Amino acid sequence: MKLKVYADRMSQPSRAVIIFCKVNGIEFDEVLIILAKRQQLSPEFKEINPLGKVPTIVDGRLKLFESHAILIYLSSAFPSVADHWYPNDLSKRAKIHSVLDWHHSNLRPGAAGYVMNSVLAPFLGGSLDSKAAAEAEQILTKSLSTLETFWLKGNAKFLLGSNQPSIADLSLVCELMQLQVLDEKDRLRLFSPYKKVEEWIENTRKATQPHFDVVHKTLYGAKDKFEKQRKMGTTTVSKPGFQSKM
Amino acid sequence: MKLKVYADRMSQPSRAVIIFCKVNGIEFDEVLIILAKRQQLSPEFKEINPLGKVPTIVDGRLKLFESHAILIYLSSAFPSVADHWYPNDLSKRAKIHSVLDWHHSNLRPGAAGYVMNSVLAPFLGGSLDSKAAAEAEQILTKSLSTLETFWLKGNAKFLLGSNQPSIADLSLVCELMQLQVLDEKDRLRLFSPYKKVEEWIENTRKATQPHFDVVHKTLYGAKDKFEKQRKMGTTTVSKPGFQSKM
Numbered sequence: 001m002k003l004k005v006y007a008d009r010m011s012q013p014s015r016a017v018i019i020f021c022k023v024n025g026i027e028f029d030e031v032l033i034i035l036a037k038r039q040q041l042s043p044e045f046k047e048i049n050p051l052g053k054v055p056t057i058v059d060g061r062l063k064l065f066e067s068h069a070i071l072i073y074l075s076s077a078f079p080s081v082a083d084h085w086y087p088n089d090l091s092k093r094a095k096i097h098s099v100l101d102w103h104h105s106n107l108r109p110g111a112a113g114y115v116m117n118s119v120l121a122p123f124l125g126g127s128l129d130s131k132a133a134a135e136a137e138q139i140l141t142k143s144l145s146t147l148e149t150f151w152l153k154g155n156a157k158f159l160l161g162s163n164q165p166s167i168a169d170l171s172l173v174c175e176l177m178q179l180q181v182l183d184e185k186d187r188l189r190l191f192s193p194y195k196k197v198e199e200w201i202e203n204t205r206k207a208t209q210p211h212f213d214v215v216h217k218t219l220y221g222a223k224d225k226f227e228k229q230r231k232m233g234t235t236t237v238s239k240p241g242f243q244s245k246m
Numbered sequence: 247m248k249l250k251v252y253a254d255r256m257s258q259p260s261r262a263v264i265i266f267c268k269v270n271g272i273e274f275d276e277v278l279i280i281l282a283k284r285q286q287l288s289p290e291f292k293e294i295n296p297l298g299k300v301p302t303i304v305d306g307r308l309k310l311f312e313s314h315a316i317l318i319y320l321s322s323a324f325p326s327v328a329d330h331w332y333p334n335d336l337s338k339r340a341k342i343h344s345v346l347d348w349h350h351s352n353l354r355p356g357a358a359g360y361v362m363n364s365v366l367a368p369f370l371g372g373s374l375d376s377k378a379a380a381e382a383e384q385i386l387t388k389s390l391s392t393l394e395t396f397w398l399k400g401n402a403k404f405l406l407g408s409n410q411p412s413i414a415d416l417s418l419v420c421e422l423m424q425l426q427v428l429d430e431k432d433r434l435r436l437f438s439p440y441k442k443v444e445e446w447i448e449n450t451r452k453a454t455q456p457h458f459d460v461v462h463k464t465l466y467g468a469k470d471k472f473e474k475q476r477k478m479g480t481t482t483v484s485k486p487g488f489q490s491k492m
Contacts, residue, residue, distance in 0.1 A: 050396055051348075062337045069343035076336055090322055091308045097315035102297075104350035150296055 003028040004058040006048060008035045009218040013067030014055040016174040020071055020167065022211040024081045028057075068100045071167040084164035095160050099151060099168040103175065107147070110140030111175050119181055119226070140190065147172075148194045157203045165207045173204040177216060180223045183230060249274040250304040252294065254281045255464040259313030260301040262420040266317055266413065268457040270327045274303075314346045317413040330410035341406050345397060345414040349421065353393070356386030357421050365427055365472070386436065393418075394440045403449040411453045419450040423462060426469045429476060 005021065005028045007014035021028050033039045033054050040052045049056040049065050056065040059077065064070055075086035087093050113136030117129045154161050158169045176197075179187055191198055205212045213220075251267065251274045253260035267274050279285045279300050286298045295302040295311050302311040305323065310316055321332035333339050359382030363375045400407050404415045422443075425433050437444055451458045459466075 051392065062340065064340050064344055066344045066347035068347050069340055072343055073336065073340040076339075090319065093322075094308065094310050094315055094319040097318055098310055098312045101312035101314050101350065104347065105354075108351075146297065 001060065004031055005029070006031045006033050006045065006056040006058075007054050008033055008040075009215060010035060010222065011054055012174045012178050013171070015177070015215050015219070016067055016171045017055045017057070017070050017074075019174070019208050019211050019215050020074060020085075020170055022215070023208050024074075024078065024085070026074060026078050026080065068103075068167070068171060071171060075167060082164075084162065085167050087166070092160070096166050096168045099159055100171065102146075102151075103168070103172055106139065107143040107172060107175055110136055110138075110143045111178060112136075114140050115178050115181060118186070119183075137190075144190070144194045144197055147200075148196050152196045152200055158200065158207075165204055169200070169204045170208065173201050176201060177219060180216075180219055181226050184227075247306065250277055251275070252277045252279050252291065252302040252304075253300050254279055254286075255461060256281060256468065257300055258420045258424050259417070261423070261461050261465070262313055262413075262417045263301045263303070263316050263320075265420070265454050265457050265461045266320060266331075266416055268461070269454050270320070270324065270331070272320060272324050272326065314349075314413070314417060317417060321413060328410075330408065331413050333412070338406070342412050342414050345405055346417065348392075348397075349414070349418055352385065353389040353418060353421055356382055356384075356389045357424060358382075360386050361424050361427060364432070365429075383436075390436070390440045390443055393446075394442050398442045398446055404446065404453075411450055415446070415450045416454065419447050422447060423465060426462075426465055427472050430473075 003021070003026065005014075005017055007018055007030060009015055009018065018030060020026075033045055035054070039045060040049075040054055046052055048058060048063055051065065053065050055067055055070060056063065057070050057073075058064075059073075062073075064073060072086060075081045086096065114133055117133035117136055119128075121128050151159050157163050158165050159172070160166070160168070179190065182190075249267070249272060251260075251263055253264055253276060255261055255264065264276060266272075279291055281300070285291060286295075286300055291302075292298055294304060294309055297311065299311050301313055301316060302309065303316050303319075304310075305319075308319075310319060318332060321327045332342065360379055363379035363382060365374075367374050397405050403409050404411050405418070406412070406414075425436065428436075
């Protein structure tokens, strides 16, 4: 039975998993779980993942969620995946785990918290929270600085001094791509001090084309929609289900 | 050269790594980095881990931090570690990654956030924050409920239906052990609805004795100190450096 990927392309970890499968020639059926319609909480989906989160995969008897765990599993279970995505070398692999763990406690709450509290909340029936946005911005800025000066140290194209991408590059870049929905001036203000980060995002995009842009199409569309609404000075749209669910 | 573990036993992920090494007969030198004295920020330690976090290990040329990454590396690099800690079976291993990722976004912010905002902050030069404590308690309670009904589903002694502990059991139980510093009534109020969680903590403790209690001795001592101070109605102690640093 073919691999099933339950996902919503508006969720950044869902995008990472879908891009990974496409880039590596892993055949799969994509099952759309529309977060904006709360389909992740339906009884049918909760049979697959009782915690109601996407992305979730089903491969034979295995039901698995959490995007990092999924990327590691796919790298290990599908022989078509090149070694650089999740190296067999113990030290290299350990460093990738280290970046992925760092992502959880730093870049993720920074990026997701900032986008939610500075842009998305009104679209999800909540209200903007400038204090929470400022706190998240601090975490985000510190994380971008750590990426620039530590994880991207040296002249390599990807994280950890590598010249080929790993699952950590894909996962973290997809996280940062959600900042596309910010007002362009705001996005540039946040990113402009971090030239290596900007280059690395572009390197990761190029290394995974054309799938990267195809899978981000939904996000690019939403960016345009937000932009128009900002110009019209209104935020009265239906819930787009933008937040990360994993 | 022998493995070096840079740690402070007041930090829950440091305890997990130290217990793991002792249980599995991994020889190591423990290098104390006193968080209360901010030694993690010293130039000497930043040579080893520029991000200034414990636990950090040095094994040969590899410098590694993030406790989950360390536990996975040690399980893979030291042949003395039994398979159940980090199984070779791909599906079992994937499930362990899934629990560890879930830990990052749920149990960790719930437990650490609650302890910080309801007990520790005054000891660290800050002040208690009842709103932040209430928010963290919600995350903690939801996480304990998910442990009880999902991760500990069935009659097995450990997570994921296993009858032997994995690195996920050790990591998550060490996280929950920090709740020992709460007022006993408060701790019982939080834990009493979750009988399986209580049994699982005890199962993990028993499976890793005598090392579990030896390594938690510092925490048990702090618990007594807090208890006395609560009875005396004072919190005027010097910074004990209780918060998780990884």
